[in-house]
Amino acid sequence: MKQWTVAGKGGFDDLKFDEKASVPQLGDKDVLVKFHAASLNYRDLIITKGQYPFGTSDNVVPASDGSGTVEAIGSKVTKFAKGDKVLTIFNQTHLAGSLDAQSLASGVGGMVDGTLREYGAYDELGLVAMPSNLNFLEGSTLTCAGLTAWNALYGLKSRELMSGDWVLTQGTGGVSMFALQFAKAAGARVIATTSSSDKADKLKKLGADHVINYKEDENWGETAKKLTGGAGVNHVVEVGGPVTMKQSLKAITIDGVISIIGFLGGGKTENAPGFLDCLMNICTVRGVLVGSRMQFQEMNRAIEANDIKPMVDEKVFKLANTKDAYQYMWDQKHFGKLCISIE
Structure with missing residues (x-):
């Protein structure tokens, strides 16, 4: 599969594109997601520059925000089935209540491989169902920015x-x-x-x-x-x-x-x-550092009930042009969320 990794902390040139990466293997409680879209956050930009104040892993696949369909499930998965539309959770183990040291170390696109790739495997509790009123580009904007705003107002x-x-x-x-x-x-x-x-x-x-x-x-x-x-x-x-x-x-x-x-x-x-x-x-x-799985589900119910449509910038980048998307956002040319199409 195709994917990006962050190979250093010197800037956007340390984003590396691999067209022959291995598709992740599934554990019993894992879900394989075929990504259709991702969106960028300021966090993603500064990770490449070594300015992010929280932990990161070497050669991590960047970006926390992703939407896709379930491609396969592990033998003990009960929450999702093949074909379901899902979104990634920012801190994979932050299920409810306050953050702790364990959940702080489970950030997607920082400590855990992120969404700028064609396939990703996550524990079933690290995903939520995508709101039914949104398309994949709109859904991909919720993981970080959407949930952070919700936590700011309701947390x-x-x-x-x-x-x-x-x-x-x-x-x-x-x-x-x-x-x-x-x-x-x-x-x-x-x-x-x-x-x-x-x-x-x-x-x-x-x-x-x-x-x-x-x-x-x-x-x-x-x-x-x-x-x-x-x-x-x-x-x-x-x-x-x-x-x-x-x-x-x-x-x-x-x-x-x-x-x-x-x-x-x-x-x-x-x-x-x-x-x-x-x-x-x-x-x-x-x-405020994003929010929990429970808050994510509360927010999604409100999005469906009020038919809220996230603001997506009119310019959408392809996966291969991710570096250009980083620069476009760094130059503050975007309005709302900047998305990357993954097909």
């Missing part, structure tokens, strides 16, 4: 999203787009930020109640708070990192939740807010 049960809440999203990447769609489906109000007037129009068409251009308004956090009538937003989906956190704190309401997803703006912390800033703003700041 803290004492502060989970409610109708009428205010949600602040940043940019037009996968997590932010999912957060916008999930929030609107729940009857929440959304303030989105972007640096592009063209993207602002697209955000409004998706239902954003307000859009702020953060390049034109450096105090966008204060502006967002004013838009709520001065009370502040209930949820901030924080993807920018240290460079945007100060504004997120300015936007948050008392007892609101800031879910830290990533650091798209870079990891420098010289001017980043600290411990006292969280105290003075009386809010909860939590780190």
Whole structure:
């Protein structure tokens, strides 16, 4: 079969394409998946550059997100049958509740071989059924970005999203787009930020109640708070990192939740807010690393019930052109999720 591997940490040139790799062998509880699509995350890009803060295996097959059909099953598999449409789970052993050391070490595309290949074998508990209202490209976007957004809004049960809440999203990447769609489906109000007037129009068409251009308004956090009538937003989906956190704190309401997803703006912390800033703003700041199998199934039910369609970038790459897809995403040319077709 054809597959990609990450052969080093020097950048995209360390992505290596093998056209004669072996199809994985099945254990008793394993499922062989014929992949039809994969989608990329920022994580995949920085793994090749040695900047990912969690563990990775040498020569790992990259990408956590994949959709496909069941090609074969092990003798003790009970959850799936040949022909079922399935999606990979990000942390293979994170079934429910909190992460632990074991589940942290089971990340697909990092520690465990990922989805940029024609076939993959996974324990049956490392897969979920694909929502019936989605095609394979749309389904391939859910594993990381979709579930991360869902966890950000619903993962803290004492502060989970409610109708009428205010949600602040940043940019037009996968997590932010999912957060916008999930929030609107729940009857929440959304303030989105972007640096592009063209993207602002697209955000409004998706239902954003307000859009702020953060390049034109450096105090966008204060502006967002004013838009709520001065009370502040209930949820901030924080993807920018240290460079945007100060504004997120300015936007948050008392007892609101800031879910830290990533650091798209870079990891420098010289001017980043600290411990006292969280105290003075009386809010909860939590780190989010995707979510569990149980949360994935909850999210999929909501996607089916509300017929939510993930935003897929208009440009879809072929498996052989994966390096070009990495560069396209690195150059921030995408809107929503960037997908790779695997046929």
